[in-house]
Amino acid sequence: MGRVTIGDVARRARVSPAAVSAAFNDPAQLSKTTVSRILATALRLGYAPNPHARALLSRRVGVLGVLFPQAVSTVFANPFFSAFLEGVGEITDERAVGLLTVSPAHGSLARAIAAAPVDGFVIVGLDEAHDEVAPLRRRGVPFVIVDGDSEVASSVNVDDEAGAYQAARFLLGQGHGDVLVLGFHMPPADLHQPRGVAGRRLAGYRRAFAEANVPLAEDSVVRTPVSLNGGDEALEKVLSRGRRPSALLAVSDIMALGAMRAARRNGLRVPEDLAVIGFDDIPLATASHPTLSTVHQPIREKGRVATRLLLRELDDSGPREQIVLPTELVLRETTSTGKAPLRREKGGSYRGRRTLTRAAAG
């Protein structure tokens, strides 16, 4: 026995399938008694409209896809993404739409994209021009780019360069000579690409070093996965080679926290022996001990803004926007040496959520 369909309900309620459909979607066009008879019958039979059939005709499933270029398991291991999804979730909850995480299926992002039953995508960490993203435009699937470049599509970024610059400048201003930089581990092909989050953050650090006339040696930049263990192992390796940096810049908080674990294990006190500045300001940055100095970016806000832009595009209401949110250096305990007073420095330029930077024709 198959699932109960609209036809079953119609038969039992002695009406046409069209009437059943109407009872659910536009009860006004039916008499009250008929509607209640139909609904009662539907309830009794346990009928629920088939989402696929409904989507086929209406071209709406009520699901938003969040696209990551990494495996799902990697995504959820990263508190940054959790916080981002938290922001996305605030809006999808509000609008009662579903949230589908889309990741490469057996290595193929294209396949995963094609198979995803969604109305549109929030794309994280890929540029609009990326090979997997471009086909979406041709197919007319709406999307919003987060942490990536875009010309036509709406996008949300933060001012990574400025934030990184502030962080490095602060440490150099404290007189640190040997600063270790923990960068994103990435495929060799992308290593020297200046664009993207990784490139922008490193560029910010480099600008500060250049300005301070401090050389940043190639072996002072260690690339490592974005995880506790990534940061832990990276610092462990450096220490095991006998090097004793006095400060550490990490392109992500979770790396920084991992490195602090390694520091502690090796008898280094933070911040006395090793000053640390992370990036992102994940919720944990205030829960760690010592609390983590970091470059704040509005992660949840980013998720909210991106999702609102996508929904707006789905509704054809409002223009596309390229938005850049601000970053801000937040000094906490991992940089307080007693000498330097706690302070906050504005990093990025806030062009504002409502600021239309470049609008594109639909």
Add this chain to the structure above:
Amino acid sequence: MGRVTIGDVARRARVSPAAVSAAFNDPAQLSKTTVSRILATALRLGYAPNPHARALLSRRVGVLGVLFPQAVSTVFANPFFSAFLEGVGEITDERAVGLLTVSPAHGSLARAIAAAPVDGFVIVGLDEAHDEVAPLRRRGVPFVIVDGDSEVASSVNVDDEAGAYQAARFLLGQGHGDVLVLGFHMPPADLHQPRGVAGRRLAGYRRAFAEANVPLAEDSVVRTPVSLNGGDEALEKVLSRGRRPSALLAVSDIMALGAMRAARRNGLRVPEDLAVIGFDDIPLATASHPTLSTVHQPIREKGRVATRLLLRELDDSGPREQIVLPTELVLRETTSTGKAPLRREKGGSYRGRRTLTRAAAG
């Protein structure tokens, strides 16, 4: 101009739609030249089969739903769920299926369930008999229960009671007289229900107190949301009333970490002034300082097992199972007073992943 459909490709390649379908799904039944002509045409037009249409007929969409009784934004704020989803993601990645988080839509879980374009559900924190869950069985939608009771469906639980018991017993054995318990905040209706994770953990604590002949006063059990702030505020409030517990049992690590933040702010040293034991053993438990003693449960494994059980059910391969995974008290720095040696105690009984506890007919 609408999206490009199978008909467009067929026309341009001078074949029938059926041939295009075959080219994608069963190329063997077509000649090589025809297949390559069709695929080339499809590529040129940017054709991708419509997931809804495909799902309608094949009754498979390639998406698994993970159902939470809480808002999406709440879910992602909780590292426990992140770790669980990490486990789920390992399997869905492997099998190239999508992952849809399903949460109450405008307060109605039933509506969210009905609208979700998925092949089956992993249901977290709800019993099989729950009003929103029961209809799924009638509709023939496969599901697996996690952290909830089930008679017929497959389920995955951990031995909460035993883990909680071990934790409380350890603290009482250390001679702590004033132990504060941080429990789950929940709707009043569920408050005294003995079942469910919350009930089982509290029951474990209570058993240890009873055994040690130490009374557990009603105002020693504070119910608070599962979050850093929840734990922080709960302890803050207790301290502000002038009470100075010497030990703290939290039903979740994230609460425990929040409480430690409050303790530090109030000048209490952990573990010297306040011993702390959490629950779950989230990844952060080893990254906090001091590192968190806690009741370990295999969170990722739980996600993996549940997902495998669901996929197995979708494939009609293998029986249903009710699985209980073990818990284990893990002592780290938040309980080490110097007097007590570090040690590990087995908590739950491991009935094993492959152990068939109760099998139910399909």
Add this chain to the structure above:
DNA sequence: TCTCTCTCCTGAACCGTTTCAGGAGGCCAA
């Protein structure tokens, strides 16, 4: 009584695929 209007409902087309029986044509053996 006839016509008009309004309410309530139905029939049929359609959304974009997949599936499957079967047709067209070529080739080979008898």
Add this chain to the structure above:
DNA sequence: TTGGCCTCCTGAAACGGTTCAGGAGAGAGA
């Protein structure tokens, strides 16, 4: 030349809803 068997392809019927033009019947007004 006929029959049979392949290979390669097509036509049409699903899948389970929604939509929309229009029909039936009741009531009102002339």
